[in-house]
Amino acid sequence: MNKLKLGTSNLEVSEISLGCMRMAQLSKKDARYVIENAIETGINFFDHADIYGSGKSEEIFSDAIDMNPTVRESMFIQTKCGIRDGSFDFSKEHILSSVEGSLKRLKTEYIDVLLLHRPDALVEPEDVAEAFKKLKDSGKVRHFGVSNHNPMQIELLKRYVKEDLITNQLQLSLMFTPMIDAGLNVNMQQEPAIVRDSNVLDYSRLNDMTVQAWSPFQYGMFKGVFVGNDEFPEVNQKLQELAEKKGVTDSAMAIAWILRHPAKIQPVVGTMNPQRLADIAKASEIELTRKEWYELYLAAGNKLP
Template identity: 75%
Template sequence: MKKITLGTSKLEAGEISLGCMRMDALSKKEANYVIENALDLGVNLFDHADIYGSGRSEEVFSDAIDMNAEIREKMIIQSKCGIRKGFFDFSKEHILSSVDDSLKRLQTDYLDILLLHRPDALVEPGEVAEAFSTLKASGKVRYFGVSNQNPMQIELVKKYVREDLIVNQLQLSVMHTPIIDAGLNVNMQHDKAIDRDNSILEYSRIHDMTIQAWSPFQYGMIEGVFVGNSDFPEVNAKLQELAEKKGVTDSAIAIAWILRHPANIQPVVGTMNAKRLADIAKASHITLTRQEWYDLYRAAGNTLP
């Protein structure tokens, strides 16, 4: 699998990563097979969050591989914090305690990356800075980032923190493209011209932040999978056409569409099916033409100015 450098860090990751939200449903043997298969494919970034399975996903992950120094060195482990039951929390106390709990569950001394999961309206960026500095100095976290944040939210945090923010996780798929739409519909009087994210795509490229695309097979606000969904015949016909042409699956084409963007976006794939991940990983070895990329974009129901 091709590799990318994450943000301004020295971390080299496979251009496709594995989201571990559903790992809590697996047995130790099943989880081990998924993880080892991912590593064999070149998928070395594993995305966690303290809320996934109420922490159980992190426990299953570490138990499945009998976490040890040798296998730890092969991985980039990323986790997220800030979502609590009924509210968001970027307080220093919660960030520090969340990391300690994740490290305990993951049976490791450090996270490669910690992300702030969802924007906290009550954020005190000075507290975030203190938490990050403490975690960095202690060696518990090597790099930091955010998730689902717009440029001004990021700038507010950056005003206080010393560490670079190397990642921003954003929802993106062929059927969920708000970070792309406004940039194509400049000076137009229709819905697609509305800039809902303050040019976060362009901001990320300017500031060398890696965008990680979560839910790359979902439409709407995680309303369901669009691949193979009869409710979306046009986009599926185009996916299937390109899949047959390239000799891969339709899911691989959906990922290749994200990889084709020059921003070096890293899809976070959440499948716990080893064969499906192997099929999806083939996206790393194909490249859609400019016309094919736009054909898929239009097949998803988008019109160009």
């Protein structure tokens, strides 16, 4: 498994992350198998959120591996906060209490990376800055980032937050590419030319923020998986063709497509199937040519100007 440097930090992490949202559905034994299998494939970065399984995903994770200082030092843990039942909350009090809850459930003294999960329309960046400083000074959180934020929202936070924001977790897959489409259709009138995210991909590259791709196998927003889906014959045919050529699965090829982008994007893979995860991890070994990357992009139904 290849490594990448997370943002401006000194963290050298696996270029594929395991998303633990569905871990709450597993038994302790099955969760242990998933985590150990991930580590064996070279994955050392685990993505959580306080709302996953209403906190149970974090609990199962720590219980499954009998969390202790030795185990803890062998991995990187990221979690997110800011989503409440029916609203969002970036208040200092909520951020601090959310982190305390995650630390307790994960049975650890520190979080490697804390992300603000979804933008809060009522955000007071001074409040966020105070929370981050307290968490940093206490050693409870080592690095910070955001999720689903656009450049101006990040700039507003950076005006007050002194700590580097090293990551931005954003939806991206071969069948969900608005952050790429707009950059290819500059000054055009067709639908893909619409800039929906304030050029967040280019902003991230200019500011050394690592983009983490969530739902890398989904089309639309939670509409379903496109890999192996009969509704998308052209892209699946191309995925299978290249997968056979490279000796990997079509799912691995979909991840390899993301990894090929020079922004050094880190896909967050949420499968709880150990064999599928091991197969997907082989994407780290795949090299796609520029021609192959564009062939997949076009097979996904995109057009070039």
